Amino acid sequence: MTRTSPHTAGSASRGQPRATMKDVAALAKVGLSTVSRVVNGDNRVSDAKTAAVLQAIRELGFRRNDSARQLRVGATQSIGLVIENVIDPFFSHLTHAVENYSLERNTLLLSASSTRDPERTRRLVLEFCARRVDGLIVTPADTEETGYLQAEMDAGTPMVFVDRPPRGIEADTVLTGDRSGAARGVAHLIRHGHRRIACVTDRGQLHTAAQRLAGYRDALDAAAIRYDPELVYSATPSVENFRTPVARMLALDNPPTAVFTGNNRSTVAILRVMAGWDTRPALVGFDDFELADALHPGVTVVAQHPAEMGRAAAEQLFRRIGGDTGPPRHTILGTTLIPRGSGEIPPSRK
Amino acid sequence: MTRTSPHTAGSASRGQPRATMKDVAALAKVGLSTVSRVVNGDNRVSDAKTAAVLQAIRELGFRRNDSARQLRVGATQSIGLVIENVIDPFFSHLTHAVENYSLERNTLLLSASSTRDPERTRRLVLEFCARRVDGLIVTPADTEETGYLQAEMDAGTPMVFVDRPPRGIEADTVLTGDRSGAARGVAHLIRHGHRRIACVTDRGQLHTAAQRLAGYRDALDAAAIRYDPELVYSATPSVENFRTPVARMLALDNPPTAVFTGNNRSTVAILRVMAGWDTRPALVGFDDFELADALHPGVTVVAQHPAEMGRAAAEQLFRRIGGDTGPPRHTILGTTLIPRGSGEIPPSRK
Numbered sequence: 001m002t003r004t005s006p007h008t009a010g011s012a013s014r015g016q017p018r019a020t021m022k023d024v025a026a027l028a029k030v031g032l033s034t035v036s037r038v039v040n041g042d043n044r045v046s047d048a049k050t051a052a053v054l055q056a057i058r059e060l061g062f063r064r065n066d067s068a069r070q071l072r073v074g075a076t077q078s079i080g081l082v083i084e085n086v087i088d089p090f091f092s093h094l095t096h097a098v099e100n101y102s103l104e105r106n107t108l109l110l111s112a113s114s115t116r117d118p119e120r121t122r123r124l125v126l127e128f129c130a131r132r133v134d135g136l137i138v139t140p141a142d143t144e145e146t147g148y149l150q151a152e153m154d155a156g157t158p159m160v161f162v163d164r165p166p167r168g169i170e171a172d173t174v175l176t177g178d179r180s181g182a183a184r185g186v187a188h189l190i191r192h193g194h195r196r197i198a199c200v201t202d203r204g205q206l207h208t209a210a211q212r213l214a215g216y217r218d219a220l221d222a223a224a225i226r227y228d229p230e231l232v233y234s235a236t237p238s239v240e241n242f243r244t245p246v247a248r249m250l251a252l253d254n255p256p257t258a259v260f261t262g263n264n265r266s267t268v269a270i271l272r273v274m275a276g277w278d279t280r281p282a283l284v285g286f287d288d289f290e291l292a293d294a295l296h297p298g299v300t301v302v303a304q305h306p307a308e309m310g311r312a313a314a315e316q317l318f319r320r321i322g323g324d325t326g327p328p329r330h331t332i333l334g335t336t337l338i339p340r341g342s343g344e345i346p347p348s349r350k
Numbered sequence: 351m352t353r354t355s356p357h358t359a360g361s362a363s364r365g366q367p368r369a370t371m372k373d374v375a376a377l378a379k380v381g382l383s384t385v386s387r388v389v390n391g392d393n394r395v396s397d398a399k400t401a402a403v404l405q406a407i408r409e410l411g412f413r414r415n416d417s418a419r420q421l422r423v424g425a426t427q428s429i430g431l432v433i434e435n436v437i438d439p440f441f442s443h444l445t446h447a448v449e450n451y452s453l454e455r456n457t458l459l460l461s462a463s464s465t466r467d468p469e470r471t472r473r474l475v476l477e478f479c480a481r482r483v484d485g486l487i488v489t490p491a492d493t494e495e496t497g498y499l500q501a502e503m504d505a506g507t508p509m510v511f512v513d514r515p516p517r518g519i520e521a522d523t524v525l526t527g528d529r530s531g532a533a534r535g536v537a538h539l540i541r542h543g544h545r546r547i548a549c550v551t552d553r554g555q556l557h558t559a560a561q562r563l564a565g566y567r568d569a570l571d572a573a574a575i576r577y578d579p580e581l582v583y584s585a586t587p588s589v590e591n592f593r594t595p596v597a598r599m600l601a602l603d604n605p606p607t608a609v610f611t612g613n614n615r616s617t618v619a620i621l622r623v624m625a626g627w628d629t630r631p632a633l634v635g636f637d638d639f640e641l642a643d644a645l646h647p648g649v650t651v652v653a654q655h656p657a658e659m660g661r662a663a664a665e666q667l668f669r670r671i672g673g674d675t676g677p678p679r680h681t682i683l684g685t686t687l688i689p690r691g692s693g694e695i696p697p698s699r700k
Binding site: 057124 | 428442450453470481621622
């Protein structure tokens with residue numbers, strides 16, 4: 001298929017747009033800048049002129065040739081965001097904050113979910129770079145294969161990594177204080193009398209899960225409680241994955257009286273596993289979630305701040321896009337312990 | 351800024367990529383097709399060759415010039431999705447389904463939230479069209495100003511509307527059976543002995559809210575129960591907006607014994623309003639939400655199927671992109687009543 005130059009005027013045929021903005025301006029009897037404003041969604045145009053332009057666009061079948069515009073201007077005014085999964089509320093809140101921040105700066109956000117698939121992550125990053133985004137915010141897959149990220153950064157696409165750092169790449173990061181936050185949550189259980197505390201986390205190779213498990217151990221060490229691997233279980237969070245291991249822990253001679261969960265997906269899965277149980281162990285979850293306060297008992301959490309993380313990542317990315325060539329900046333956002341009942345249950349008598 | 355042709359070879363300077371794929375192929379000592387595969391995220395390339403290509407890309411500062419590619423190929427292989435708000439789990443599940451469907455077809459999904467702002471909706475639609483997406487799935491803002499949608503459709507961008515129809519435009523839609531689903535939920539309460547049933551919905555001008563309110567009235571009519579406007583309240587869902595009106599209803603001489611809520615945001619807000627109350631009215635909510643089953647009592651809902659809606663919208667859009675010029679197709683997905691306890695509470699004695 002051949003394409004005419006964007007500067008060539010011509011009449012439109014359906015599905016083969018060839019009209020230019022000049023044609024639209026002539027038919028609508030307005031200036032070229034007015035057409036440009038309407039097409040760019042700028043609302044400083046009267047309703048009457050907007051209607052005339054839209055009518056002319058319809059009649060001519062005009063479509064703005066953005067590819068040509070990109071070649072001329074050299075910038076798309078867009079940034080990309082590759083998160084793990086939009087259905088996880090942690091990531092949907094983070095996405096929303098990034099989107100609001102960038103739209104306030106007249107920059108479109110392109111976002112996509114990698115769903116923990118390293119190949120899909122790679123494909124999305126390369127697709128976004130190929131679309132000439134001005135920069136990228138990425139939650140990297142937990143994989144060693146990050147060479148393509150370095151290659152795109154070297155080729156001029158600024159990147160900020162959020163939630164987890166990329167392996168073997170020195171770059172801007174925005175993370176939660178995972179290890180210290182987890183230690184705080186576990187210390188809270190210890191303060192309420194628990195010494196047998198289970199730790200149920202996401203897959204151990206995940207950076208955040210490993211950091212939170214390390215924080216769990218820190219809190220045990222600080223209280224001189226022996227680490228017992230029988231009380232630790234890591235897997236992709238689901239009722240199916242957690243049911244048997246948790247039942248096995250609770251059937252031990254010396255069972256746990258409390259559970260620490262490593263992220264909101266794990267907490268929700270554990271709540272489902274324990275649904276209908278007469279007596280439940282105490283519970284502190286890492287990461288807050290909707291309705292944690294409406295359950296009985298309310299769920300005590302170590303809250304992360306996903307919207308603030310998204311905002312911090314966007315701020316840093318815009319600094320880079322604006323030309324900041326300073327050394328990599330590592331931002332760590334603190335956590336907030338929110339006691340709601342489940343974490344304040346004393347150890348049950350055996 | 352002038353840009354060199356994508357076919358001009360040249361050495362790279364940082365931030366000014368000028369190398370071509372041919373340069374990369376020469377340096378990596380591989381064929382052009384191998385470079386193309388690596389750049390396109392195709393994994394049918396050996397690890398050694400991939401590493402060599404990535405190394406060459408780094409050394410040369412190569413960036414694929416996708417704008418030039420778009421002009422040649424004439425298609426971006428991307429679709430756009432404009433939803434209301436990604437932090438609403440209804441929309442995050444819908445988004446995820448559309449994204450999976452399109453990625454399976456080697457098509458990138460660009461998605462964004464309009465946050466109920468008609469001007470932001472318009473801007474996002476025009477931005478996506480300017481980026482030459484192959485088609486769009488849109489949840490339209492509840493506004494009369496939809497002329498720009500018609501203009502972009504006429505100019506050749508297929509669109510499918512999801513969750514709500516656009517006003518005054520005849521086009522493909524994928525909706526939930528809002529009215530019949532709501533009638534079913536209210537009839538369920540009537541079957542459990544209620545005759546004074548409050549209806550709390552999102553803003554009345556919202557298509558879905560209006561349809562669900564109509565369904566509420568249908569169910570009352572069918573049971574010969576008089577419609578009482580004092581039992582109906584519509585506003586953007588929040589604890590602040592709902593607290594006083596709900597308290598006022600329950601202070602009536604003849605208060606409601608049950609509440610029907612019009613979407614998951616309304617149900618969650620009402621649950622917060624009623625937190626800590628000794629006796630609660632029965633409750634049926636439209637739209638399911640996470641942990642609805644873990645609350646006490648579990649929340650009875652008329653479940654929508656957001657993932658199936660996303661999938662149906664994507665299927666229809668790909669049919670249009672593939673050349674289907676048939677008449678507009680209207681898909682309505684049914685609802686599922688899930689009794690969990692809150693909707694089966696009998697009317698309390700006064």
